[in-house]
Amino acid sequence: xxxxxxxxxxTQRMMQVYTNKKSHKGKYIVVGxxxxxxxxxxxxEKANFATNITSYITTPVYRLFNxxxxxxxxSFNYIARIGTLETDNEKLLKENEKLKYDNFILNxxxxxxxxxxxxxxxxxxxxxxxxxxxxVIGVDPSSYSKIFIIDKGKNxxxxxxxxxxxxxxxxxxxxxxNDISSKVMAITDEESAVSCMLQRSKEPxxxxxxxxxxxxxxxxxxxxxxxxxxxxxxDIITSNISDIYxxxxxxxxxxxxxxxxxxxxxxVYVKPNVNYRRINNxxxxxxx
Amino acid sequence: MNNTVKTVLGLFIFAIINTIYIRYFNIMGITPNIxxxxxxxxxxxxxxxxxxxxxxYLGLLIDMIVGSSLGLNALIYxxxxxxxxxxxxxxxxxxxxxxxxxxxxxxxxxxxxxxxxHYLPKDYEFIKYCIRVLLPEAIYTLGLFLCIYYLxxxxxxxxxxxx
Numbered sequence: 270x271x272x273x274x275x276x277x278x279x280t281q282r283m284m285q286v287y288t289n290k291k292s293h294k295g296k297y298i299v300v301g302x303x304x305x306x307x308x309x310x311x312x313x314e315k316a317n318f319a320t321n322i323t324s325y326i327t328t329p330v331y332r333l334f335n336x337x338x339x340x341x342x343x344s345f346n347y348i349a350r351i352g353t354l355e356t357d358n359e360k361l362l363k364e365n366e367k368l369k370y371d372n373f374i375l376n377x378x379x380x381x382x383x384x385x386x387x388x389x390x391x392x393x394x395x396x397x398x399x400x401x402x403x404x405v406i407g408v409d410p411s412s413y414s415k416i417f418i419i420d421k422g423k424n425x426x427x428x429x430x431x432x433x434x435x436x437x438x439x440x441x442x443x444x445x446x447n448d449i450s451s452k453v454m455a456i457t458d459e460e461s462a463v464s465c466m467l468q469r470s471k472e473p474x475x476x477x478x479x480x481x482x483x484x485x486x487x488x489x490x491x492x493x494x495x496x497x498x499x500x501x502x503x504d505i506i507t508s509n510i511s512d513i514y515x516x517x518x519x520x521x522x523x524x525x526x527x528x529x530x531x532x533x534x535x536x537v538y539v540k541p542n543v544n545y546r547r548i549n550n551x552x553x554x555x556x557x
Numbered sequence: 558m559n560n561t562v563k564t565v566l567g568l569f570i571f572a573i574i575n576t577i578y579i580r581y582f583n584i585m586g587i588t589p590n591i592x593x594x595x596x597x598x599x600x601x602x603x604x605x606x607x608x609x610x611x612x613x614y615l616g617l618l619i620d621m622i623v624g625s626s627l628g629l630n631a632l633i634y635x636x637x638x639x640x641x642x643x644x645x646x647x648x649x650x651x652x653x654x655x656x657x658x659x660x661x662x663x664x665x666x667x668x669x670x671x672x673x674x675h676y677l678p679k680d681y682e683f684i685k686y687c688i689r690v691l692l693p694e695a696i697y698t699l700g701l702f703l704c705i706y707y708l709x710x711x712x713x714x715x716x717x718x719x720x
Contacts, residue, residue, distance in 0.1 A: 297609075302635075305632040306628070308626075308628035309628040319627055323618070327622055331573060334577050408580050411671070414625075416623055418623065459676075459679075482689075486586065
């Protein structure tokens with residue numbers, strides 16, 4: 270009975286919307302819905318006129334807010350750290366000395382590597398050619414996607430599918446380029462798929478985003494069979510067979526391996542090296 | 558300044574601030590749907606038509622700033638604004654219960670549409686999505702809404718006492 274009454278009310282209301290001149294709001298909603306469905310169908314992730322115009326208006330406002338943010342945050346940070354400045358300074362000086370020594374040793378290895386490659390007549394491996402640095406100015410507010418906005422665009426040489434890294438490792442790739450800003454999809458996004466390899470065995474694997482697992486900052490490796498040589502704590506790097514990503518960029522570490530006895534595959538979870546909660550500056554490098 | 562211009566500018570600034578500061582509200586990968594809160598409040602207080610228009614406007618802004626396709630958020634928030642306005646017309650008398658029901662329905666509706674468009678085509682389990690995203694986000698959004706609601710009531714009381 271209540272179901273019939275509800276049904277009767279809804280159909281009566283719908284008749285009223287379409288026949289009553291006073292209820293023209295309902296007609297506008299229907300027209301609006303049809304127009305929006307068509308717009309959804311014909312637009313995609315690629316930049317369009319609307320996103321470009323919006324980026325010209327929103328990017329300066331982003332820069333203003335982020336500037337204020339840095340000023341206030343920086344001031345508080347400075348005041349909070351005044352007491353520890355001396356010890357921090359000593360610690361940094363020691364670390365600097367160690368890094369200088371490590372850098373010297375690495376340069377020696379680099380020269381030796383170059384000589385050996387020349388002997389074997391192998392072409393020199395490019396280090397990652399940096400196109401530009403960029404600041405993260407906004408993130409997608411929804412829980413389901415891991416997309417953020419950077420303040421560089423077409424005018425700065427950014428192109429679609431450009432690889433984004435920071436000092437910790439692989440961040441993601443550019444998915445939409447406007448004139449003065451771009452959208453970057455993190456590797457933890459469910460739509461992301463990166464061609465990687467296991468650092469020890471160099472076996473190729475596909476790393477997919479799994480932001481709906483655990484706390485949202487996790488990836489997973491697909492199609493790992495039970496006879497794959499993989500251990501917890503293993504490093505994952507970008508592979509040499511990817512069309513987009515240069516080889517050897519650190520991606521993350523294996524944190525969990527789940528074996529399902531009923532199937533021949535294992536679920537492997539990877540924690541990215543990059544801390545997406547505190548990402549502020551990134552580098553864009555040329556892809557292959 | 559005209560109320561419409563104020564609301565339009567206000568929503569524009571809000572959309573930008575939301576994308577800058579929302580990451581600080583992230584708990585275990587879940588962020589509250591503050592856009593839904595704003596649209597529901599507009600719908601409840603301004604009526605069906607304005608709720609739908611401002612919902613459409615805010616959704617379009619979100620789509621143009623961070624969205625994947627132009628129109629999805631616009632469509633969802635337009636309906637949220639329209640239905641909130643309809644609830645206000647029928648039942649709302651500054652009642653916390655109606656506001657609570659409106660925000661829960663709005664958030665669940667938003668996540669259901671996102672599931673149908675993004676996850677159902679990939680055969681992602683609905684139960685898993687509910688446990689991981691839908692329910693936690695609805696609870697978080699509701700909690701934040703109640704805080705904002707009581708803050709608004711407090712401010713209004715202070716203003717009325719001041720007058």
